[in-house]
Amino acid sequence: MPSDNNTNDTKDSVDSSKVVEFVQKSSKNIETDRKQKQKPGHKSSKSKKSIGWLLGVIVLVLLAIIMVLPSTFTRASSGYKVVFGTYDGIDVAYEVSPSGSGNHFANQVQGLMSQNPNAASDYNQLYQLWNSAYQNEVFFVAANALAKKAGLDKTAGMEQLVAQYIRESGYYTNDQGVFDATIYNSTPALQKSYIKKNVQEQLPTQIIISDLYTVRVSSAEKNYISDAAATVRDFEYVSFTTDSYPDALAVEYATQNPEAFSQVGISRITVADETLALSLKSQIESGTLSFEDAATANSIDGYAQNGGAAGTFRGYELSQFITQDIDRALVLSSSDGALVGPVAVSLGYALLRIDAAAQEADYSDPGVLSLIKTRIAQADPERMDAVLREEAQTFLTAASATSFVDAAEAASFDVTVVATTPVNVSDSQLMTFSLSTTDPVGFLSIAAEDSTIHKELFTAPSGTTLGPYKAGTTYIVAQTGDDAYDEDMKSYLDLFYDSPYITQQLVAQDAIGTVLASDKLQDNFMSAFFSHILGLGSSR
Structure with a gap:
């Protein structure tokens, strides 16, 4: 959390109009208020709230996944932005400012990561987490555009609603879970301004979303659907x-392409530099370094921890990492114990030790036949x-x-x-x-x-x-x-649609699905995730 004395905060100074002010009550006044509220027939001195205000309060407890606030205020040396796509020309982007503050997308990711810390080391979980945050962000961008078009950000009473949400956000509550003006007033102005800015940006969208959650299915529509x-x-x-696919045709195909289905056992050492690969090969062949030790100490692929042991591969599987046809043919024609390479691979250069020379596939094996048929479907x-x-x-x-x-x-x-x-x-x-x-x-x-x-x-x-x-x-x-x-x-x-909660969920899901399927969405999530996010994760 930045200090008020941090000189880096100067450029982020905030004028008082951008910070919500709350009057601190004395403990005596608080106790008096509590007693008054408990007295039968006591009338509050507060003005009567409008229907619009009450609906606004309802908004605050709906669809919490869309309304997110920052949980940290750490600084970054430089900001960055990753664009995952656009909706109606508006960037769907993960963005962090030089001061370390994240946008709505960034705060969603941060919140999900805090709930699923293991995702950082599991690419599948990490992908699902980011994709979930991305889809929520697409819907948020679409709803936000609609809210602005409707002028909800300029609606009378919006400032009062912002203040109400901030009071109930949990940022300034004491140990009893009650808003505490002392905590609020002692919070740095930059932090208060940042929270308010996020609420101001997101609350109009929250109102749009609440409309989805207050939609009720008419009796005529319910009867139409149930009928x-x-x-x-x-x-x-x-x-x-x-x-x-007939077995005879599968065997015929395989015998015309025997190398593709032969099986070879290999170990490998992968390095980025061909000169290093040649040096390691020389040491292995001279006996001054074992293949296993060389792999453990130098290999940059996932087989290093096993001393380079990679297992068995069908001929067509070699193309997944050996880029040249001539190198694949050399591997399939080499004898047991041969050291092949360096050969060009996707990560650089590899030395390949033949642990089991290539053997022709057994075409009478049902498992092999199934594999051949699957390969035909892929390759032809x-x-x-x-x-x-x-x-x-x-x-x-x-x-x-x-x-x-x-x-x-x-x-x-x-x-x-x-x-x-x-x-x-x-x-x-x-x-x-x-x-x-x-x-x-x-x-x-x-x-x-x-x-x-x-x-x-x-x-x-x-x-x-x-x-x-x-x-x-x-x-x-x-x-x-x-x-x-x-x-x-x-x-x-009929019973199903009599439940407001269920119909609200389904209407909201349909709305999200409509946005994600819209022609207005230019989706570049997968490319951006693999080229930028995984890259950011490995370099930071």
Whole structure:
């Protein structure tokens, strides 16, 4: 926390008009007020609050995740800004000033990090944490723009509402959790100004958000939704996944590309400088340094702690870190114990010791066959797609000639059963259920993301066999089931929408989803996170 005597604070000096002032009561006055409030029939001398004020107070307890205040006031030697995207031309940015104060996005991240300290050492958790803060920030930027457009930041009584929020923010409370004017008045002016500035910037947005939380579903809308959700249909389908690709064709592909599927065991030493790699190779070959010691002391990859032991790799996996075809071929053709390199790798240069010379894949192994099929889908998707589409079409023809069940039994296909589901083309959470929640495997749900397919599934006559539909790399053929009206579902949803809390949550979620799917959002989160945030984390 900066001191009032810190000369660096001079440029951040604040005029008194930017600081909320509270009159300190004596302990006697406080006690008198307390007794008066406890007396039956005592009327407060405070002026009557308007409806607008009361709604404003309600705002203060809603959607706390959007309203964040700084928790530290440490200084940084220089400020920085990372732009993760834009919304309607406005930067969605993580920003810290030279004085160490963060913007709304930065304060969100800081708060989440304090709640999840382990995220700093776990890239997956760190990504999820930053992405959560980013999505909240996008919504905050969108709501803030709307609030300013509506002129809420200039609304009469806003200053009073700001003061009320500051009193209840917790920054100036004593051990009893009560606002203490002594604590407030002893706080440095810079810190008070900073808190007030954050509240002034965020409170208009909070009012916009509160509107979402006070939306009530009308009885007509409730009946419309519950009737639509109660009108349901079930389905069955068979899937043609990469595992459906014929074994004979997989073996044929692999034998035409044997190096890609052969397996080699290696250890590696990775360094940034080729000269160092050559020096280490010379020492290892002369016997003055063991490979393991060289790896432990010098390698900059994750295998250093294991003495360089990297494990086994398929030929096609070598391309993940060996950049040159000629070097990959050399690794696959070398004998046990050979020391290969230096070879160019993604992190610099590597020495590779062959621990187990490359062996041709065992094409009779089911696991190897599955791996080959997955690789075909990745490396030659057109080949995989053509075969699976043809198999699905063959099944559709057979099912149309006999029946869906007979065709599935004749081909020994597993049939996925999808429970009764309402039409929900947009997968709205207001409907509670959709194919994404009733499809146990998920392929029909993926295919039905295409609105044309979704509508066909629910409008085709009962018992119709449809497809082939593509779902990622998979093809499916589906049969429509019986239509029904689920009275229990209607009753459930009627009760569901009678709960204000639930409807408020769903309306807010839909609003956030609408903002994140808007054409106004230019999303650059992933690129900015990996190129800047991970970089900032490793250099600071």
